[in-house]
Structures are given as structure tokens and as C-alpha cells.
Amino acid sequence: MHNSKIPSSVLKSVQKPGRYIGGEYNSVIKDKNKVKCRFAFAFPDTYEIGMSNLGVRILYDTINAHKNIWCERVYAPWTDMQEKMRQYEIPLTAQESGDPLSAFDMVAFSLQYELCYTTALAMIKMAGFPLLSKDRGEDTPIIVGGGPCVYNPEPIADFFDLINIGEGEEVLLEICDLYIKMKEEGSYSRAAFLREASHIEGVYIPSLYDVTYNDDGTIKEYKPLYEDVPTKIRKRIVADMDKAPYPEKLVMPYIETVHDRIVLEVYRGCIRGCRFCQAGMVYRPIREKSPETLCKQAKCLFDNTGYDEISLISLSISDYSELPKLTDDLLSWTDEAHVSLSLPSLRIDSFSEELMQKVSSVRTGGITFAPEAGTQRLRDVINKNVTEEDLMRSVGIAFRGGKSNIKLYFMNGLPTETLDDIKGIAELATKVVGEYFKLPKPERPKGIGVTISVSCFVPKPFTPFQWEKQDSYELLMEKQAYLRDCITDRRVRYTYHEAKVSFIEAVLARGDRRLAPAILYAVENGAIFDAWDEYFDYDRWISAFEACGIDPAFYTTRGFGLDEILPWDIIDIGVTKAFLRRERDKAYKGETTPSCAEKCSGCGANKLGGKNRWCK
Amino acid sequence: MVQVDANSKIALRIKFKKTGKLQYISHLDLVRTMHKIIIRAKLPIWYTEGFNPKPKMVFAAPLSIGTESFSEFMDVRLTERIDTAEAMRALNANMTDEMQVTEAYYPETKFTEMRWLSYTMLIKTDNADKSLAEACDNVLNSEKIEVLKNTKSGEALVDIKPLIRSASAVLDGENIRISAVLSSDPSTFLNPEYVIKALREKVGIISNPDCTKEGYSIIRENSFFEDMSAFK
Ligand code: SF4
Numbered sequence: 075m076h077n078s079k080i081p082s083s084v085l086k087s088v089q090k091p092g093r094y095i096g097g098e099y100n101s102v103i104k105d106k107n108k109v110k111c112r113f114a115f116a117f118p119d120t121y122e123i124g125m126s127n128l129g130v131r132i133l134y135d136t137i138n139a140h141k142n143i144w145c146e147r148v149y150a151p152w153t154d155m156q157e158k159m160r161q162y163e164i165p166l167t168a169q170e171s172g173d174p175l176s177a178f179d180m181v182a183f184s185l186q187y188e189l190c191y192t193t194a195l196a197m198i199k200m201a202g203f204p205l206l207s208k209d210r211g212e213d214t215p216i217i218v219g220g221g222p223c224v225y226n227p228e229p230i231a232d233f234f235d236l237i238n239i240g241e242g243e244e245v246l247l248e249i250c251d252l253y254i255k256m257k258e259e260g261s262y263s264r265a266a267f268l269r270e271a272s273h274i275e276g277v278y279i280p281s282l283y284d285v286t287y288n289d290d291g292t293i294k295e296y297k298p299l300y301e302d303v304p305t306k307i308r309k310r311i312v313a314d315m316d317k318a319p320y321p322e323k324l325v326m327p328y329i330e331t332v333h334d335r336i337v338l339e340v341y342r343g344c345i346r347g348c349r350f351c352q353a354g355m356v357y358r359p360i361r362e363k364s365p366e367t368l369c370k371q372a373k374c375l376f377d378n379t380g381y382d383e384i385s386l387i388s389l390s391i392s393d394y395s396e397l398p399k400l401t402d403d404l405l406s407w408t409d410e411a412h413v414s415l416s417l418p419s420l421r422i423d424s425f426s427e428e429l430m431q432k433v434s435s436v437r438t439g440g441i442t443f444a445p446e447a448g449t450q451r452l453r454d455v456i457n458k459n460v461t462e463e464d465l466m467r468s469v470g471i472a473f474r475g476g477k478s479n480i481k482l483y484f485m486n487g488l489p490t491e492t493l494d495d496i497k498g499i500a501e502l503a504t505k506v507v508g509e510y511f512k513l514p515k516p517e518r519p520k521g522i523g524v525t526i527s528v529s530c531f532v533p534k535p536f537t538p539f540q541w542e543k544q545d546s547y548e549l550l551m552e553k554q555a556y557l558r559d560c561i562t563d564r565r566v567r568y569t570y571h572e573a574k575v576s577f578i579e580a581v582l583a584r585g586d587r588r589l590a591p592a593i594l595y596a597v598e599n600g601a602i603f604d605a606w607d608e609y610f611d612y613d614r615w616i617s618a619f620e621a622c623g624i625d626p627a628f629y630t631t632r633g634f635g636l637d638e639i640l641p642w643d644i645i646d647i648g649v650t651k652a653f654l655r656r657e658r659d660k661a662y663k664g665e666t667t668p669s670c671a672e673k674c675s676g677c678g679a680n681k682l683g684g685k686n687r688w689c690k
Numbered sequence: 691m692v693q694v695d696a697n698s699k700i701a702l703r704i705k706f707k708k709t710g711k712l713q714y715i716s717h718l719d720l721v722r723t724m725h726k727i728i729i730r731a732k733l734p735i736w737y738t739e740g741f742n743p744k745p746k747m748v749f750a751a752p753l754s755i756g757t758e759s760f761s762e763f764m765d766v767r768l769t770e771r772i773d774t775a776e777a778m779r780a781l782n783a784n785m786t787d788e789m790q791v792t793e794a795y796y797p798e799t800k801f802t803e804m805r806w807l808s809y810t811m812l813i814k815t816d817n818a819d820k821s822l823a824e825a826c827d828n829v830l831n832s833e834k835i836e837v838l839k840n841t842k843s844g845e846a847l848v849d850i851k852p853l854i855r856s857a858s859a860v861l862d863g864e865n866i867r868i869s870a871v872l873s874s875d876p877s878t879f880l881n882p883e884y885v886i887k888a889l890r891e892k893v894g895i896i897s898n899p900d901c902t903k904e905g906y907s908i909i910r911e912n913s914f915f916e917d918m919s920a921f922k
Pocket residue numbers: 358359360670673674675676677678679680688689690
């Protein structure tokens with residue numbers, strides 16, 4: 075009766091065995107003899123994290139709606155389980171059928187952060203497949219990569235047979251349909267399929283390109299091997315979010331996961347244009363769902379899951395043009411049903427007393443704001459259009475509403491940053507404390523505390539800062555130390571991100587195909603779960619670069635020339651390089667750009683189509 | 691003055707099974723899972739008053755990870771009396787096959803009146819034969835059965851015999867089958883794992899370090915009052 079092929083004595087000997095058993099309510103079971111394509115959706119992190127991912131939840135449902143395809147889930151076993159799997163030769167299996175990955179036609183990885191690359195490759199290894207695409211035979215499933223990381227697919231190009239650029243709802247089905255068709259016609263071979271798939275918009279087949287380099291190490295040319303293979307791969311989008319598939323039910327985990335609640339995606343894209351933010355560029359154009367669609371989806375999900383919390387998500391929820399209507403419509407039944415609403419991403423300039431009352435996560439949780447930079451000058455450079463007044467007004471409301479703990483997010487190492495900007499972070503925090511003391515004593519909530527949390531800037535592909543250099547590790551350490559010295563108020567707590575992690579993240583985000591041997595080296599030497607502090611091993615990465623003759627500085631502190639061919643130039647995200655360049659120039663002049671709601675800036679994403687309010 | 695909701699006294703009791711893979715779900719996770727099930731089943735749930743209203747669910751005798759059960763009990767407070775057959779149907783439609791309600795009724799007893807639980811344990815061990823089964827049976831029926839047990843004051847040698855109402859061991863094919871009735875009283879609750887532990891220490895069952903070769907399964911079969919009539 076167990077789907078799980080893991081012996082019970084093994085399950086009894088590992089932490090949280092509930093991660094490995096499958097059998098969750100709402101999981102989809104099909105007859106494997108009746109489907110024509112078995113599709114494994116792999117998430118290169120733990121069950122608890124993977125189960126919380128909205129993209130996977132959407133695609134699991136979308137693919138399973140197709141009667142000829144059975145989509146199952148696969149997660150990375152935790153290290154204690156990996157040890158048992160090695161000891162007892164247990165292969166990596168899918169949650170639903172308990173079958174090993176070799177039983178599948180396709181294995182697709184959702185790549186959400188660069189630091190999961192090694193985990194994905196370790197999973198391919200656990201499945202018993204060759205790591206390099208070129209070594210795979212006809213028996214190996216097609217290994218697919220997708221998700222936000224693959225907008226620069228080059229560092230992992232050698233490991234994936236097929237890469238899905240952009241939103242997967244439609245294109246994954248097209249890929250499966252092609253596979254089924256070629257199998258039925260008898261025209262299928264790995265090579266023939268990949269060649270044919272390269273004609274589908276949003277599909278990138280890395281093995282069909284030859285890359286050459288200049289003497290100085292920069293890229294000379296991307297050349298398709300055949301004439302019918304596209305020279306540039308345009309990302310796919312879902313045109314109409316009201317018609318886009320959205321799950322009516324969710325697989326219900328037995329064990330607690332990271333986001334164990336209903337997640338309602340309100341819109342895609344972002345009207346802001348923060349110049350460091352990759353998501354803000356790659357998800358353009360903005361496509362909203364109507365409040366009617368959202369309410370219908372929320373009610374349906376509530377009925378089918380029993381969750382008592384609904385989280386409204388998008389890149390900047392308060393920019394949703396019908397937020398008041400949406401929250402009112404939801405509140406008309408959620409209160410009575412004992413369902414609470416939460417909003418994870420609030421902008422400083424939109425924080426209001428009303429929101430605090432309506433939204434329970436704001437009512438009960440901590441309050442976090444992200445000014446990102448310590449001075450108005452630098453905030454203008456990064457186009458974070460919030461002012462000190464906005465922040466003071468918002469924290470004032472929060473304090474009056476009984477909040478005493480405020481968390482502020484900042485970034486170190488932004489382009490043009492000076493010591494004054496860093497000092498500005500400490501000063502801003504002190505002013506927030508001052509705002510608390512402006513309240514008459516009886517109105518002050520108890521125990522004021524302001525936490526500043528500082529991460530390190532990583533110049534991401536497809537942002538106006540894509541050409542920028544990353545600060546060296548030494549410089550970032552100096553900046554972190556300087557900021558610590560600037561903080562004099564004992565009510566201000568300071569936490570910062572490990573600069574070494576950001577450095578490796580930058581290499582993996584900005585690299586090209588020549589990184590593959592180093593990633594391979596890291597995996598062969600045990601790298602996995604790099605996103606987990608306890609498993610991240612900087613020295614292993616440095617030895618990997620050394621062993622493979624790679625200078626990581628080439629991708630980080632060097633910066634990229636404005637005329638250089640960038641590793642990700644093969645991809646077309648809609649937003650043009652010319653727009654990014656214009657934004658970069660404005661950044662250096664300290665000029666801001668209005669949001670799409672105020673004025674279209676002609677970023678180029680409108681050419682992708684899509685039903686939306688703002689694009690001209 | 692706080693108004694006492696007269697209806698809040700209505701508790702619906704369900705008896706359910708938790709079998710197969712669900713033996714790996716902890717008690718805490720079971721509580722969270724059940725919470726969602728009763729919402730999906732649209733039972734008229736009574737919520738606690740106050741800042742953070744929650745349904746009121748009470749479970750009898752905890753089950754440890756690795757034990758299957760055909761005899762779990764939960765009381766949930768409702769705002770009104772509903773048809774029990776209908777409640778059972780609604781709950782079962784919202785559960786997987788491995789967790790199903792077998793009875794639903796309005797109880798007249800308290801969980802504290804439950805005194806005994808019966809278990810079946812199947813032991814797969816390399817040296818299983820008739821004489822080993824007899825040796826096990828002898829241990830289970832000796833005057834004293836001392837095992838190292840975690841107590842409030844640390845590990846101590848404890849005699850578990852008084853917590854065992856009856857126990858026997860027989861050879862069942864290639865396995866040794868133990869049937870035991872153990873205390874379910876909260877203050878003297880005996881986890882069946884201790885019975886296995888005693889046999890391990892005293893008769894030397896399950897000694898192969900390869901945990902895929904040997905092992906055991908435990909099933910909770912039934913719940914009883916002091917006089918061994920079925921708990922309801
Ligand atoms: S085309 Fe204009 S409105 Fe549309 S995303 Fe680009 S800048 Fe914004």
C-alpha cells in the first residue's frame with residue numbers, strides 16, 4: 075500500500091520522514107500506463123521550501139490538467155536521507171508514484187536562486203543520470219531548466235538539454251505535446267526532438283549553439299549550429315492573467331512548510347523600475363488579474379484546502395490598481411470564515427492606517443520596510459522612489475498602531491555608493507527611533523527596537539546595473555565595519571549578509587558557459603544546499619575556480635564593458651538593452667524614472683503583447 | 691460579563707484510522723491536518739473567543755511516529771448538532787484513504803476514562819523461529835520487565851510490567867507477532883516501543899546493523915475502558 079519505495083526502517087531513522095512519503099490530499103494520481111508523457115517537476119531544495127513555491131504549484135496543476143501527461147513532484151532529500159540513500163542504494167524518487175526518475179520522460183527543474191544549481195546537479199546525480207547534456211543517451215529523460223535564474227542560462231547551459239525562458243504555463247505543454255507527437259510518429263530521437271523543440275518560442279537548446287571568445291576573454295559570438303535554430307530566444311508570457319490557468323486546489327502537505335497557506339498571485343510584473351531589481355525587469359509587462367477573478371480563485375482555493383490564511387502576492391502589492399476593492403471583497407467573507415489576509419510586500423509610501431486594520435499580517439506581524447539606501451541621493455540613483463518623509467510617516471503610523479519593532483532593509487555596494495550613504499543608513503535608523511520618542515509617552519508601544527538588515531549588491535543580468543562591477547569582498551567588509559561604527563544608538567540592531575555568499579552568487583548569476591567545469595567540480599566535491607549557511611562552502615568554490623582556471627573577478631569586480639557581448643544577450647526579455655542603458659545613464663546623473671502607472675518609459679516589453687493597463 | 695455560548699458544549703467525537711504512510715506524521719502535524727479537514731468538510735465549527743479564534747479539537751492518547759492506528763479519537767466542538775452520518779461522510783470525502791473516520795457520535799464519556807490500548811507488533815528478525823518466539827513470550831510474561839526509560843528525572847531502569855495488562859508472542863510465518871494490551875492512562879502511558887526495546891535487550895532480536903534487513907511494525911488496534919469493554 076505504500077507508494078513510497080523507501081523502507082520503513084529508513085523512514086523511521088531520518089528527521090521529518092513526512093517529507094518523503096507523498097500521499098498528500100489533492101496530490102494527483104494517474105494510471106501510468108494510460109499517460110503518454112511522464113513529467114517530473116523537480117525542486118532543488120527541501121520539501122518544505124519546494125512545496126511553498128507558487129510557480130511549481132501553478133505548473134503542477136496546469137500540466138496535470140492535460141490528460142496525457144502525469145506531472146509528479148520531486149524534492150531534494152535532506153543530507154541525513156541522502157546518506158541512507160547511498161548506504162542502501164535507494165534512488166531518487168517522485169512523491170506521487172514513488173518511481174525512480176529514470177521512469178520519466180522529462181525531468182524539469184525550477185531554478186529559483188543561483189545557489190540552488192549545485193543541489194539541482196546533485197539531484198541529477200542521485201537519479202543516476204550523466205551530469206553533462208552531451209553524455210546523455212536515448213534512455214535518459216530530457217532534463218529541462220526553468221525559473222527566474224535561467225534568464226542567464228549560460229553558467230548551466232552544459233547541464234540542461236532544454237531551457238524554458240519565461241513563463242511556463244503554455245510552453246511546457248507545447249514541449250510535451252511535441253514529445254508525444256514525435257514518439258507516436260516514430261520520429262523521436264533525442265537530437266531530433268531537441269532540434270524541433272528549438273522552434274518553439276521560449277525554448278532554448280544550449281547544445282545548438284557554438285560560443286567563441288575574444289583574446290581578452292570576452293564573448294565574440296553566439297552562433298546557432300543550424301540555420302533553422304533561432305539567433306535570439308524570446309521569453310514567453312501569459313497574455314491574459316484572467317484567463318491564465320490557476321490551481322483550484324493545492325497539494326496539502328502533512329508537515330509544516332514555509333508558506334503553508336493560500337497564495338493568490340494578484341498580478342505579474344512591476345510598475346516600478348528599481349534599477350537593481352531583476353524581477354522588476356524580467357516579469358514585464360505588468361498584467362493584472364481582475365478583483366472578480368481573484369475573489370473567485372480565493373474562494374475556490376479556500377473550499378478545496380481549508381487553509382485559514384490567504385496571502386496576496388506580487389512584486390509590490392500596494393501598486394495593484396484595485397487593491398481597496400479586492401481587500402473589501404475578500405473581507406466580505408473571510409472574517410466570518412475565520413480566514414485572515416496577509417500582504418508580504420508593502421511599499422513605504424503606501425502604508426496606511428486602513429491597511430493596518432484590514433490586513434492581519436500587518437495587524438499582528440512585524441513591520442518591514444525597504445528603503446534600500448541610506449540617502450536620497452543614492453535612492454534616486456537606484457530609482458527607489460521613496461523619501462525620508464514617506465518612511466517617517468509610515469513608521470509613525472506603525473508606532474501609533476502599537477508596533478514597536480521595525481525592520482529596515484538596505485543594500486551595501488550599490489553603484490556610486492560613498493561612505494556618506496553608509497552613514498546615512500545609521501542616521502535613518504536613528505531618525506526612526508526619534509519618531510518613536512515624538513509620540514506622547516502613554517501612546518508609545520513598549521520596547522522600541524529598530525533592526526537594519528543589510529545585504530550586498532549583486533549586479534544582476536537584465537537590470538540597468540548589469541554592467542556594473544561588484545564591490546570586492548574586502549571593500550564590502552570595510553563598508554560593513556564602517557556602518558557598525560556609525561551606529562551609536564543601542565536601540566538599533568544591525569545584521570548583515572555574508573559577503574562571500576553574494577560574491578559566489580554574482581559569479582553564478584553573471585557567468586558564461588566556461589563556468590560549467592567549476593560547477594561540476596564543486597558538485598563532484600560534495601557541494602549541495604549552497605543556499606543553506608551550514609552547507610555553503612566558500613573555500614570549495616574557490617578551489618573549484620582555481621582547479622578549472624577561472625578567475626571569478628572576471629565576472630564580478632571587473633564589471634562588463636558597455637559594448638561587450640553579455641553572456642545573456644542570447645535571450646530577449648522584451649525590455650531592450652537600449653532602455654537598460656538609458657536607465658543606467660540616468661542613474662549616474664541621479665535622475666529618477668516615473669513608474670509605469672505615471673508614464674510609460676518605453677522599455678520595450680510592450681512588444682510581447684499581453685492584456686494590461688499601462689503599456690503604450 | 692462574558693456570554694457563555696450555550697451551543698459551545700456540543701462536542702462531536704470521531705474515531706478514525708491513521709495508517710500506511712501516515713504513521714510518519716507527527717501528532718502536531720496531525721492536529722494541523724485535522725484543522726484543515728474540518729474546515730473543508732464545512733462542519734459548523736465552534737471557535738474559541740478572543741484575539742485569535744481557533745477551533746477546539748481534543749485528541750485522546752498520543753501516537754508516536756512509526757505506529758499505525760485503527761483507533762484514534764478526536765473531539766471537536768460544534769455550534770449545532772448535525773447528523774453524525776452526514777458528518778462522517780463529509781469528513782471522509784476530505785481525507786485520503788489512509789486516514790478515514792470509522793465512527794462519529796456525540797460522546798457520553800471523557801477521554802480520561804480510556805485505560806487500555808491494544809497493539810499488534812510484527813517483528814522481522816533474522817533469527818526468528820519457534821524457540822525465539824517462546825523466549826519472547828517468556829520475557830513478556832515474567833514477573834518484572836525492566837527497561838531503560840526516559841523519565842522526568844532522566845534515564846532510569848523502570849519495571850514496565852505493571853503497565854502491561856497482557857502480552858504474548860507467537861511465530862507467524864517468518865515473523866514474530868506480539869499482541870499486547872498496554873496502559874493508556876496519561877500518567878502511566880506505555881509506548882509500545884518499550885516492549886520492543888525490552889525484547890531487544892533481553893532476547894537479542896533485530897541485531898542486524900542493516901536496517902533494511904530487519905525491523906518491526908506496530909499497529910494500535912483498539913481502545914478500552916478499565917473493564918476491557920470497548921471505549922466509546
Ligand atoms: S512598455 Fe512602458 S508601461 Fe509597459 S512595462 Fe515598459 S515602461 Fe512600463
